[in-house]
Amino acid sequence: MTPDKSMNVLIVDDYKTMLRIIRNLLKQIEYNNVDEATDGAEALARLRSGNYGLVISDWNMQPMTGLQLLQEVRADARLKSVPFIMITAESKAENVVAAKQAGVSNYIVKPFNAETLRDKIERVMSHA
Amino acid sequence: MHDDLGIDAEALATRLAKIGARHPGSDPAMVAEVVRAVLATMHGDLSARETGLLGEVEELGRMIAAARAEIAALQVDDISASHIPSATDELDAIVAHTAAATDSILEVCETLDRVASTQQGEAAAMLSEATTRIYEACSFQDITGQRITKVVATLKTIDAKIAQIVGTFAGRAAPPAAPPPAPAGEALLHGPQLPANAMHQSDIDALLASFD
Structure with a gap:
């Protein structure tokens, strides 16, 4: 099943260049409704006040890490079922296990390509 | 005895x-x-x-x-006063310059995307494919920055250890205590792994699938 490409996507990264890259890659695979947050607190505020179909977040952020953001999202009654993809350079098994245990929907390791991004979004949205 | x-x-x-x-x-x-x-x-x-x-x-x-x-x-004081700060400044400059270059590349790519949207058929597809590959390649900047951050942290650790050794032999005051352990969530931050040690996307997919 093809995901609804008009859904709102929130991308979270404290590195603005990476936000720009992900936004452009999403645009290439036809997801045009993209908002950005540069830290976990801003992301939570946007999620609580908006209507997002997908969160794509980095892990390595300050002061709230992507893992902590994921935990906050999963603990929030209204947000707990929002699909959450982690895109990160953290590629140790313990990271993947911790993210899975916290409720991550999928996990993309950097560097990644547009095809991987498209594939993971489709997989996640087919289970949403 | x-x-x-x-x-x-x-x-x-x-x-x-x-x-x-x-x-x-x-x-x-x-x-x-x-x-x-x-x-x-x-x-x-x-x-x-x-x-x-x-x-x-x-x-x-x-x-x-x-x-x-x-x-x-050995004039080890020079290490803390000059060599380490100079090395970290050079590394910071590398990050700043590559970030500026990456932003310029992204800006040009975004212009090419706008041109692609005015084209039809094969020309549009080729332009779009080319810019996608450039966007993918530009993520090197993020990885590079994280690797350099790890190197800077290592340099600071070496600096602290040298200060500790010098302090012990020269009878100086003990160096500052080690920073407290990272809060939960940060403790798992290792940064990018070297290619030989890194899990690939297929390994991660298999690990995730093992939970199902």
Whole structure:
């Protein structure tokens, strides 16, 4: 099943260049409704006040890490079922296990390509 | 247990440990000097074996003094005052310059995307594919920045260890205590792994699938 490409996507990264890259890659695979947050607190505020179909977040952020953001999202009654993809350079098994245990929907390791991004979004949205 | 000189080694070690705990900043050279002075007063009462032992203690004292002189000659203060800050500044400049270059590349790519949207058919598809590949390649900047951050952290650790060694030998104040452990969530931050050690996307997919 093809995901609804008009859904709102929130991308979270404290590195603005990476936000720009992900936004452009999403645009290439036809997801045009993209908002950005540069830290976990801003992301939570946007999620609580908006209507997002997908969160794509980095892990390595300050002061709230992507893992902590994921935990906050999963603990929030209204947000707990929002699909959450982690895109990160953290590629140790313990990271993947911790993210899975916290409720991550999928996990993309950097560097990644547009095809991987498209594939993971489709997989996640087919289970949403 | 007493050795053949009649010294209770265990009791002596315990005693020295207590003295060391009471005077954590005690200078090893000063201790050696005191031992030398005390033993010198005992020369007349010493056997040949004890005199040999005294010679070894004196040699040890000279080695400690030589080590101190060599460390002083190394001008290790320059490492903290100049070399480490200079190296971290250079690394910061690398990150800043590559970030600026990446932003320029992205800006040009976004212009090409706008041009692509005015084209039809194969030309549009080729332009779009080319810009996608450039966007993918530009993520190197994020990985590079994280790797350099790890190198800077390593340099700072080396700096702290050198300060600790110099402080111990030169009798200076102890360096600042190590930072507290990272909060939960940060403890798992390792940054990018070297290619040989990194899990690939297919490994991660398999690991995630094992939870289903």
